[in-house]
Amino acid sequence: MTQEVIRQIEQAYTLVEQANQRLHHIWGEHIIFRWEWWLALALTILPWLIWYIWRKKESTDRLLYAGFFVILVSSWLDFLGTTLGIWRYHIDVIPTIPSFIPWDFSLLPVAAMLVIQVKPQLHPWLKALLFAGLAAYIGEPLFDWLGHYHPKEWKHIYSLPIYALIYLAAHYLSKRNHHAPL
Structure with missing residues (x-):
């Protein structure tokens, strides 16, 4: 690598x-402790409390395995979309993470875990479509309307297959039984 490239x-x-310093300044001056910030904080914490109460206790480990997969994939895709300028977030719980924490680290994984455990006999494709439809056509528009999320180059229909695939992969992981003892 040449010195010019470096x-x-x-x-x-x-x-x-x-740019990050500017965003941190804006966050500290205009975002933290506003009602939108409190809502984002609540949406980060409350779903996990609900899940903790309503989860199938005997399946906690396998549900968390699936939930952490959802966190990993959704936050990576969200980071990618944000850095490519496809969408923006106007309200951050923490200004150092470019993805939307309530969505990627709470709402999506908890929703996936709850859908996995409710009506387990229902076909995973139906559940995937339900999960994807709710996320793409209710969740995203709601956060857009609230001013938390702004899709610049993105339409909700694009999210539908992505959410469905994320759910199907999480569902698949939740059914794995091939864990050898350490």
């Missing part, structure tokens, strides 16, 4: 650092 990379990182 210099250009350093300049790009400097711009990113400056």
Whole structure:
């Protein structure tokens, strides 16, 4: 790698650092402790409390396994969409994470875990469509309406197959029984 390429990379990182400092300043001055921030915080904590109470206790480990998969995939895709400028978030619970914590770390994984455990005899494709439809056509528009989320280059229909695939993969993982003792 040439010194010129390294210099250009350093300049790009400097711009990113400056942008993050600006976003942190805006967050500290105009976002934290507003009703939208409190709502985002509640939507980060309350779903996990609901899940803790209503989960099938004997299946806690397998549900968490599926839920953490949903967190990993959804937050990575969200980070990708944010950094590519496809959508933006206007309310962050924590300003250092570019994805929307209530959605990626709470609402999506908890919803997936609850859907997995409710009516387990129902076909996973039907549950995937239900999960995806609720997330794409109720969740996303609601957060857009609330001003938390702004899709710039994204339509809700694009999310439908992604959410369905995330659910199907989480469902598949929740059914695995091939764990050897350590």
